[in-house]
Amino acid sequence: MKVLIPIKRVIDANVKVRVRGDGSGVETQNVKMAMNPFCEIAVEEAVRLKEAGLAEELIVISCGVTQCQETLRTGLAMGADRGILVETDAELEPLAVAKLLKAVVDKESPDLIILGKQSVDGDNNQTGQMLAALLGWPQGTFISKIEIKDSGSAITREVDGGLEMLEIKLPAVVTVDLRLNEPRYASLPNIMKAKKKPIETISPDALGVDVAPRVEILEVTEPPSRQAGIKVESVGELVDKLRNEAKVI
């Protein structure tokens, strides 16, 4: 089985994100970047499938700027076999990424695509679903468990009411949730081995995909800072404030 794992380079989750002075977006200059945490979980799951003898080849793929190679290299150090960089300086929206991935899937024909359910920068939660739709493949989103079987693979999804168990036919797209696994460290010997693994670079043009944005960002602002709370004297006062000031009851 061949597994494709799309991964994204995002601002490191430990960095305090700031809005650019001109309100055009979030500051990414001189900010530490890292692999999206959900993508790490996706890579980890794929590596476990390979270790269990259920997958033969793991391909990590990333779409974006040259430096995404570093993110791919981390995926390779965790255990993926090769990488693909779809290189572009354009701001990529989920639909553009899904189209790029579809074009690569058409060439590579993987049996399973594992993605993070969302990335911690845009929190869009769209790419996996759009990719499944473009491919016409079944999709299993927010999974916390996956079992690969010949007859049909079993997945467990985290839904509002609890856990939902489903069977899914391969080829399929799955997106992973936090509780699926705990990603491993890339050990230093594996970091050194990753240097020798191949990364192929292709352009959106070569894939015949138009990545022009469909959404225009007008302004990005910081969330309002939290106001200090107040103490009320009685339940009556509380109800009054909720009704007449907060207007929530």
Add this chain to the structure above:
Amino acid sequence: MDSVYFSEEHRMLGDQLRRFVDEEVRPNGESWEAAGRIPRAVLARMGELGFLGMRYPERYGGTALDTLASVVLAEELGRSGFGGFAITVLVHTDMASPHLARYGSPEQLERYLPQVIRGEAITAIGVTEPDAGSDVAALRTSAERSGNRGWVLNGAKTFITNGAQADLYFIAARTDPEAKGARGLSIFIVEKGAAGFTVARTLDKMGWRASDTAELVFEDCFVSSENLLGEESHGFYQIMDNFQNERTVMGAMAMGEAQRAIEITLDYVKTRKAFGGPLWDKQAIRNRLAMLAAKVEAGRQLVYHAAWLDAQGRDCVREVSMVKAYCGELVNEVMYACQQFHGGMGYMRESAIERMARDARIHSIGGGATEVMLEEVAKRLGH
């Protein structure tokens, strides 16, 4: 970590170390401080991840990287804010085991290095004695020949980091009592539990509480001929050889600690309010923090440059001595200011800055005191 000196693998190594510090060190550091030692499982885990054999040949399980990798390790471990943890690891990787790796015979390497790299055998270096510290030539511990079979060690060592829990000790002793000063010293591999070798006591220190520091005593301790490390009577030069690496690493560790102190102090002064606003609004505080951040950045770049010279095989004694003097003093200047900006809270044992200020004090003393380092620099000025 963005610097012209580092390659992609250095940055990836730094990322993994930072995660290790976040997940394994910071949540447990306090309990290690209280226990006075680092659990062996933590060191073994670091071995598993390849952090303890970065400089050593691949055939023994290492990854054959250079001085810059040690700098990444030291800076990230320093950034943990637990100096006692950092030094336990760094003595093993960069101060003790390099003696084995550089001067070990093929048999000695085969026998010991793989366990050292896996973190199963922890190492310590025994040079300092009650009457001789930075003045290595004044060592008195003696090694007398015992027929053809080996040597008999007598004497005492003190302030030995990892002294109580190491498995392998590299002990400097005088093999030629006639030779003056620097000549006549040799290094021996002594295993834990060797007859005649005892750990006299564990020392109670101002800082680095999680690191065990001990006094070692050798009373007619027999060491076989195979355990002479390197050449007889070349011990002094072997010790001097590793000083450059050791001091570079101490400098990197100090700059990691200083960065961490500035980071937590920034957090503190931005939330702590006094006289109607956060402390951060006071220019006296922000200016001083900004200047300290600039000095620390300068210190880091000097560390990287010295490490690069060393990695290139160029002479770096002047630059490394500058690193040791400058960073050792600077980290104390940073801690003093950061503790000051924490106000009364900074004097409480429960605040991280209190521990970090205690931990930093050793940086201007250990591994070459500032005064000794400045003499090394002075000798090399003007040419």
